[in-house]
Amino acid sequence: MKKYKVHIGMGLALIGVGALAFLQPYIDPYYLQVALYLGINLILALGLHFLCGYTGQFSLGHAGFMSIGAYSAAFLSLHFFCAWPDPIRFMLSLLFSGFVSGCFGWLLGLPSLRLKGDYLAVTTLGFGEIIRVVIQNLDVLGGARGLGSIPKWTGIFPVFGLLILGIGLLHFLISSTYGKGFLAVRDDEVAAQAIGIHVTRYKVVAFVISAVFAGIGGALYAHLVTYITPSQFGFMKSIELAAMVILGGTGNAVGVMISVTVLTVLPELLRGFAQYRMVVYALSLVVVMIFRPKMRFWERKKSLC
């Protein structure tokens, strides 16, 4: 039984979230909205963190993956399987969004075989912008006007259920022998190759995983706000996600979860202060960069995922 304790924990947590979902109609809509945003941001940030923190590849294009997921899911929900029951349609949309953005992750992962550090960051940034501009010019997807009247299916169970599933699977992966390869690739590619690790495959796999998380996060977002435009997935969104991951301390999943919570909830608490949010981001990033060596004490203990 001990071997399956994480499996069992995941099952119990899912049941708990399912029970909580019955209370959804009685929760104040404002708090519910904030909680759902938080859950979606956690999914997005954990995916990005897998790429940056565990595999050492940086991406400034995650809003691009998010928009791919959001648009592909919304498109499917609006035009296909209309006769099927809603929960199944939502599930299909989520799967589809993960699949499509995973494919794009694979495509973008290919140049990452050659690029490192800053160059990779610039390439991913360009990718995100290209996606945004392409969608802006696709009339099928509503162009710059966006896609509206997407069914509002996102609730407590899909968001937090998927979050639990995501955390559990990443935990399995990172604590497995296979998963040590991501860390080895991050720390020293030459040494990793010398002991028989297929470095390029690991990098591409990391990109795909990260893109799947971002795509599903985007799909959940689309079915929460019910109206999406390309400008919602601009450069600032990518920066916001990167900021959450860097603030949490790369390589430290618990830290990332804390920083996502703070950066999502704080602007809500300080409503009047919200327009200075980007100032706070930038400032806190600079502070972290300066004091980062001292933050290592809560990095990389026995990790949760």
Place this chain on the structure above:
Amino acid sequence: MLRISHCGMRFGGIQAIQGLCFEMGQGDILGVIGPNGAGKTTFFNLLTGVYVPTAGDICFQGKVLNGLAPFRIAQLGIVRTFQNVRLFAGLSVEDTIRAAMIPKAPGFFSSLFSLPASQKSEAVLLSEVEILLKQLGLWAFRHQLAVTLTYGLQRCLEIARALANRPKLLLLDEPAAGMTPTEKMDLMATIRDIQKQFGIAVIIIEHDMRLVMGLCPRILVLDHGVMIADGDPNSIATNPHVISAYLGEPEEGDFDDA
């Protein structure tokens, strides 16, 4: 097992290795010595696929290695350690060894869902890690980050990481560099032990003559990319070519040509 025929490596105008020819069998220990810049590390880089030879062939167990990616060559059974220790900074000692076992570990999907089959083979791998770490005296440090070990132990961990790959040919690039005399003695014993126990072939690049002479029944000497001697330690020590390569020709007024 390993056959190298007329192997050459040229970087632009520099001939780093020229016309290298030799064979070695299963379970041999071979020492490679030579002055600085003789091409010893280039030779290792050729063997492990970091460079592709510009001339000649490298044959390992009947397979030509020219042009194979480094990780493929590692999977075929040629694994190296590095002249400057290259460990994974963020990994513990145990995880470093586990990373080296990836080619034998369960694949992506069974790891992702932690399926029963993958848990079973993970348990087998973990027991192998335990045996290996205990044998090399690293078991007590298994939860420490690799980079927090002492220098001698880091060297040792590099060898352990290479062994975890189950190599058929182990390449050690200056394993004793920067070690204290006692650490060197330990290292010699360790290399002898693992060579006997795993029955693997070993090639050692080393500057410490006592270690090379004591450990290797056969020694190659490289100078300016050319093999100038090949034989047992005694014949190497008295070989006039070798002496002149290390000390220069005994001619007058020839000091600037060293």
